[in-house]
Amino acid sequence: MAKVLVVAEHLDGKLNAATAKCVSAAQALSPEAIDIVVLAADPDGVAAEAAQIAGIRRVLAVANPANQHAIAQVLAPQIAKLAADYSHVFGPSTTFGKDLMPCVAALLGVAQVSDVMAVDGPHTFKRPIYAGNAIITVQAPADRTVVATVRTASWPEAARGGSAAVEPVSVDAALPTHTRFVGLAAGSSDRPDLQSAKRVVSGGRGVGSAENFRIIFDLADKLGAAVGASRAAVDAGYVPNELQVGQTGKIIAPELYIAVGISGAIQHLTGIKDAGTIVAINKDPDAPIFEIADIGLTGDLFQILPELQSQL
Template identity: 85%
Template sequence: MSKVLIVAEHLDGKLNTSTAKCVSAAQALSPEAIDIVVLAADPVAVAAEAAQIDGVAKVLTVANDANANAIAQVLAPQVARLAEDYSHVFGPSTTFGKDLMPCVAALLGTAQVSDVMAVESSYTFKRPIYAGNAIITVEAPAEHVVVATVRTASWPEAEKGGSAPVEAASVEATLPSHTRYIGLAAGESDRPDLQSAKRVVSGGRGVGSEENFKIIFDFADKLGAAVGASRAAVDAGYVPNELQVGQTGKIIAPDLYVAIGISGAIQHLTGIKDAGTIVAINKDAEAPIFEIADIGLIGDLFKVLPELESALA
């Protein structure tokens, strides 16, 4: 029987929803147990959140001042030591997971399975390639611990309502000194987090300029939505790259995705194809975005958005 360890992603004492999605992926294995490990300087609050996820057998906490910041080279030796008691170790396919899990796999002497979108068996998984145009089946060796990142856009959040016990774990691992935390450069916003938001409004090259992008922010605020952007808009300097949605940006699956002035390059569509409802606004009737949109509106965004805002008001 499989036994799965999930590495919790958290920031500022709050659990990221990607962890609950990893639990859903782990449940597809029908494992003997699913445990979550929280590595932090003070893991109490995050562990309490993790314990509420349905299907979790227990939550392990590793309290260490060195874990105050998510440095892959520091966390990986601790996760690898804990992994010795498990058949599978899962992390989210977010920036956090993409940074950490390859280090864990290397320490365990195995290859990582990336972007798991479906589970066929305990050691057989499906993942996308070629910008999502093809799905391949990957078989991991049964003699090694399976280290994998979970494609969060492909899995729902596991329900809450659990009451798993929380246990402090003692980990004897040599932590490296060649990597150290300097600081975090991140934009501050009162808007929802792009990676986990239920509603997202994105702008593309058609917005025209950094100044014009204000119309996207204003419309997103009306919807209580996060703001995203196409790579073309990011490359043009309209917004920072942390807002980029697509193959080389963030892969998301909101309930509602509004694409404004975005033509719909395949790399962008890869990042949004799992969205619940896709709305496209573009003056080019031949834009590829309309091929996947559930609702399409052909028109000048600078005329359409003010009208939509008035209707919402």
């Protein structure tokens, strides 16, 4: 039977929703047990939050001053040591997971399975390729530990209401000194996080300028939504790159996605394939975005958005 270790992602003492999505992917294996590991300088608060996820056997709390910041080269040796007791090690396919999990796989001498979007068996998984235009089935060796990142846009959050035991764990692993934390630069906003938001309003090249992008922010604030952007808008300097949605940006799955002035290049569509309802507003009736939109409105966004806001 499979035993799965899920690596918790957290920041500033709060558990990231991606962790609960990894648990959903782990549950698809019908495993004997699912454990979560929290690595931090003081893991108690995050571990207590993780223990509330349903279906968890226990939470391993690894306290170490070296874990104050999420440095892949520091966390990976500790996870690799713990992996000896598990058949699978899952992490989210986020910036955190994409940085960390390849290091874990390398230390264990295995090939990583990336962007798991479906589980067909204990060692058989589906993942997207070619910007999501094709789905491939991959087979991991049955006699090796499976190290995988979970495509969080493809999985719901596992239910809450659990009460797993939290166990302090000491890991005897040699930690490198050649990598050190310098600083974390991240945009601050009162709006919801783009990757976990239920509603997202995105603007594209059609918005025209950084000043005009205010109309996107205003609509998002009316809806309590996060703000996104196409690569064209980011490259034009309208907004910072942490707002980019698409193949080279963030892969998201909100319940509502409103694309404003976005033509719908395949690279952008890759990032929103799993959205619940897609609304497109564009003055070009032949824009590719209308082919996948659930609701489409052809017209001038500078007329439509103020009217929409007045109704809201």
